[in-house]
Amino acid sequence: MSLGSTRPAAHAADPLTPDELAAAADVLGRVTAAFASRVVGQDRLRRALLVALMAEGHLLVESVPGLAKTLASSTLAEAVGASFNRIQCTPDLLPSDIVGTQVYDPRHHTFTTQLGPVHAHVVLLDEINRASAKTQSAMLEAMQERQTSIAGEVHPLPRPFLVLATQNPLEEEGTYVLPQAQLDRFLLQEVLDYPTAEEEVGVLDRVDAGTLGRETSPVAAVVGPGEVEALQALVDRVYVDPAVRRYIVDVVAGTRAVGSLVGPELGGYVETGASPRASIAFFQVARALAVLHGRHYVVPEDVRELAHGVLRHRLHLSFEAVADRVRPEVVVDAVLAAVPTP
Incomplete structure (x- = not known):
């Protein structure tokens, strides 16, 4: 049985059938295998990403640099055939740099809308606490409303939509602590630890084999965004x-x-x-x-x-x-x- 390509209406009274659970297990198994082909270890991060994706929430991750957060989020996006954007937060980042803005076209004397990088299925918001409070609010508004507003025009965000925001706990200079009301809007917060010695050896083995690094080819899509939406509908039931x-x-x-x-x-x-x-x-x-x-x-x-x-x-x-x-x-x-x- 296939989960289908479109999200069906949820009926809470209808119990999930064994066929539906088997189809969900097949989708999750394919995504997990694709994730493991690129990311060594990080089982807690993988579980948190899958749960956030299935529950239509967002994930806040706290960890030191170099623990494969970017690789994990981009691999998940590739595995589900979704678009991916990474936003590096800095103090001078503006809300328009995230949601988009209107650009004047002098040839036609008109304004055209240029959508920002938040308009992707999976968005990595790297070091969110380095962005100003105004920029943080713009991003979190997009997360909550699942749409952006540019010059009075509403632009829906793609579905499914998942934000992985990161924080570095080691450096506090030049950071803006997220208010409690904004933290509350993240479904989960995961705290990552260093990999084990065996996992770190596995990272070196993959680098030596050429399967991990800059020239690594992207993961082939094993499911589509429609199947993810169908999986979300199963969770609702x-x-x-x-x-x-x-x-x-x-x-x-x-x-x-x-x-x-x-x-x-x-x-x-x-x-x-x-x-x-x-x-x-x-x-x-x-x-x-x-x-x-x-x-x-x-x-x-x-x-x-x-x-x-x-x-x-x-x-x-x-x-x-x-x-x-x-x-x-x-x-x-x-x-x-x-x-x-x-």
């Missing part, structure tokens, strides 16, 4: 039991009352908990993970699997937490341990 929905809400509510839930010592480190957007993110991520694992329904493990990614950027910790080097993951783990699992 995954069943989530009322008990699991309540579990999601209880976990998110627990981040707003950490002191009473797990004790005042840890609660004193949290100034504000997660907003209702976190509940929506859990709901979308859990359904995408269910399809990724070949199920037509969500289990509590799907909620917990990417709990760090859903919540780490949505918790506002106090200065005491920073001073004591308390990471948001510690708070998330404490909340998950305290909330009863259905």
Whole structure:
């Protein structure tokens, strides 16, 4: 069975059939194989990219340079037959450099619209915290509304549409911290670590073999954008039991009352908990993970699997937490341990 080339209407009451799950597994398997042919390791990044793509969200990645973020995002775009653009954020980057502008044509005495690099299926926004607040807002508006407005004319963004934004945690000079309200609009935040020694040897082997580097040929498209949209429609139909929905809400509510839930010592480190957007993110991520694992329904493990990614950027910790080097993951783990699992 094929997923088709157009996105069908979602019917939440219709359970996914075994044939539909098999077709989804086939699409995901082909994309995963294409990803692995170019990117060594980075399984967490691959999973986060797939989940964000399936759940129609966006991904914020924090890591030091050189961990294959550009390669991973461009490979994903090539594998699904999608367009890809990379935007290097700098303090002098203007909103028009991202969304586009009108250019005057002196030959015909008219203005023509020139679309910016955000008009692509997959957009890598490199070091987003180096862009000014005004430019960050322009990009995040495009992410939320999935359209841009140039001289009063609305231009829809292509579908599917995925933004991978990166932040470098090592350098803070000349950066603009993303406000909490803007961070909240990212479906997931992933924190990447260095590869293992074996994986790094594998990188050198591929460079020596000529399969990794500047002259590497692009990955052949193994699926099309239409199949991705059909996969997103399947995710919309995954069943989530009322008990699991309540579990999601209880976990998110627990981040707003950490002191009473797990004790005042840890609660004193949290100034504000997660907003209702976190509940929506859990709901979308859990359904995408269910399809990724070949199920037509969500289990509590799907909620917990990417709990760090859903919540780490949505918790506002106090200065005491920073001073004591308390990471948001510690708070998330404490909340998950305290909330009863259905």
